[in-house]
Amino acid sequence: MTVGDHPLERLAFLMARGRFFCDVGPFRIHLQTSIPAIARFFRTHYEAFPLNEEASLADFHIRIERPRNLRRWIRPQLLFFLDDHRPFHPYPHQMAVPLFEWGLNWCIAGHAHWALLIHAAVVERRGKACLLIGKPESGKSTLCALLMDRGWRLLSDEFAIVDPGSGALLPIPRPVSLKGRSIQVVRTLAPRLSVGGFCRNPALDEEMAYVVPPPDAVRRMHEPAEPGVLVFPRFQSSRELEAAPVPPSRAVYALAENSFNYNILGPEGFRLLGLLADKCRALELSYGEGTEVLDWFDTIF
C-alpha cells in the first residue's frame, strides 16, 4: 500500500483519526492532523511512499493542530507537536506544509543519533553518491532538483545519513524545497518535474514550493549508496564555471561544520567524517546561470 493508493478523503480520515503511519526512508512517521493542506500535500508529494495502517511502533509521533484560543480563528496559527512536546512557536496557518517539513527535519536532526547526519543534498548515479554541501543560497536544492531531472537518483534534499556500520548513505527521498527565484529556474529548465505545495513565507516575504520526488527514487529508498564526491557549490550571478579540488584536510572541516551531530557521536563521528573525507573526491564549485554546470556534473564520476 502506498499513500497514492488512497483517495484524498481517505488519507484525510486516516490522518485525522491517528491511523496514518508512513515510512519515509529509515523513519516511520505517525502523523495526526486534520489540516487539509497537509493531507493534500501528502497526496501529491508523498504519493509513492509506503503506508502502514497496522504499525504499532513509529519513530516520530507528530501532531499538527490549530490552537484552542482566539488564534484558531483570527489570523489563524498552527502548532507542531512531537509527542506532547512543542518545539516551535506557532506558525501562520498558510505555512502548514513547511511546518511539517521543517518539523520533521527537527525531529530527525535532534533524535537520529544512531547515524551521522550531515546537512547536504544527496544524489546518486551508478551507485556513487554526490553530496552537495553549502549554505542557503548556494543553490544546493536547485542543483539537486535539476540533477534529478537529468536522471540522477534523489537520496535526500536535506540530510546525508551515514550508516555507522557500513559508511554508506541511506536515502530519505523527501520533497525538494525551493525558494524564491529558484522555483522559476527549476520550472523553466526542468519542466518535466512537478512542483507544488506553494506557499508564501511571510517572515521572509518569499515564495516557497516543493518538487515531487520521482517514484523510482522512492521505490529504491531502502537501497543505500556509496559516498563518491563532495561538492561545495557556490552560485554567483554570471559567474564562469570553475571547479577547484579541496584537500581532505579541509573537506573534513567543512563536513564537521555541516554535521548535525558528529559531536554527539564523539570518536565515532570523527571516524566517520574522516572516512568520508578520505573516500570522496572533494570539489569547490563556482557557477552562474545556465545549464553548463549540469553538464559538468556528468563528468565527475
Next chain:
Amino acid sequence: MECDAFWKEMTVETLLVALSSPRVIRSFGEGEWDRILRVARRNNLLGRLACLTEEEGLAGGLSDRVRRHLSAAVRLADAHRRAVLWELDRIRWALRDVSGPVVLLKGAAYVAEELDVARGRLSADVDILVRRGDLPAVERALLEKGWEPVKDSAYDQGYYRNWMHELPPLRHRDRGSVVDVHHNILPLTGRIRIDSDLFFQSARRSKLEGYHVLSMVDIVLHSVVHLFQDGVVTGSLRDVVDLDALLRLWSPGDSFWKELPVRAGRLGVMRPLAYALHVVQRVMGTPVPRPVLDVVERESGAGAVVRRFMVEAMERALMSGDLCGVGPLAVLSQRFLFLRSHWLRMPPLLLVRHALSKGARGLRRP
C-alpha cells in the same frame, strides 16, 4: 489531547519496572516499545534505560527500529558526560585563582566520581557549591572568562541575589552550557535552613582533580531535598531514579544507614527524608532497612496522616509522566506540590510579590 485506547495503556509503571529489572523488556512487543520509548524520553530516562539494556546484553533480541532509538540515547548520554567533563575542565581553569573549595553537586558529582547513577544520565548542566564569601570572586572569574547571565531582568537578578541559594544561572557564550553556582543547598528564605558550613566540613576531594564532592550521606540528602523542594515537578521521576541508584550503591556499606538518619537530624531534613524513603521504596522497590525507616519516621515529627497524604501526592504527581490522560487528581497533586515547594521556599508576603511579578510578566508577553 485526544487519546484512543491504544495510548491509554501507556504507563510510567512499565518504565519503572524496566529500570529496576531490565530483563522484562524481553517480553515487550512493538506496541510496548513505542510507549516505553516515549515515556522514557519524556521523563528524561531514555539514556538510563538504553544503557541498562546494553549492559545486560539485551539489545540483541530487539528490532532494528528499537535498537536505533536505544543506541541514539546511549550516544546522547555519552555526549552529555563528555560535555560535563569538558565543562568542569573549563570551570577549573576559570576558577584557578579562587582559593576556597569548589564542591560539585548532582550530575556533575556523579560524573566526576564515576558513580553508577551517572550512567545514561541525560544532563549537561553543572552545579557547583562554593562558600558564600567566595561568591563574588567566583562570579567575577566566570564573567571574565566568557560566562553570561541567562536571566538579565532586574527582577530576576534581584530575586536570585536576595532570596535564593544560588547565583542567577550563567551560560557560556560560545558553548551555551549552563553553570549554577550555589552557596547553599536550599534558598535563604526557606523554612528549612541548612548551615552550609556543615557541607564544607564533611566534603572530600573528588576523583576529579581540583574539585570536592559532598560526603556520601550528604549527596543522598541533597538528592532528597532536591526531590521535595524543587518546583519543577515533571523532571522528578528522574530524581527518584537517581535517589534509588544512590541508595542501592551505598547501602551495602556498614555505616551508611547508621549515618544517614543522624546526619538528616543534624541538617534538619528528617521530614523530607521520611517522605523520600517511603516514596522510593514504594515506587522503585529500593531496599530500606525497617529500623532506619522507623527511626526516621519517629524523629521526623510528621503524623501518619500527613505523611500518607504527602507520599500519596508525590506518587500521583510522579506517575503522571504519561503521554496523555493526566487525571484531575494528578494535576491537583502537581499544583499542590508546586505551591508547597514555593511555600517552603519563601515567606508568604514574598511569595505573593513573586507571583504577582511573574504573572504580570506573563500578561505583557506579545
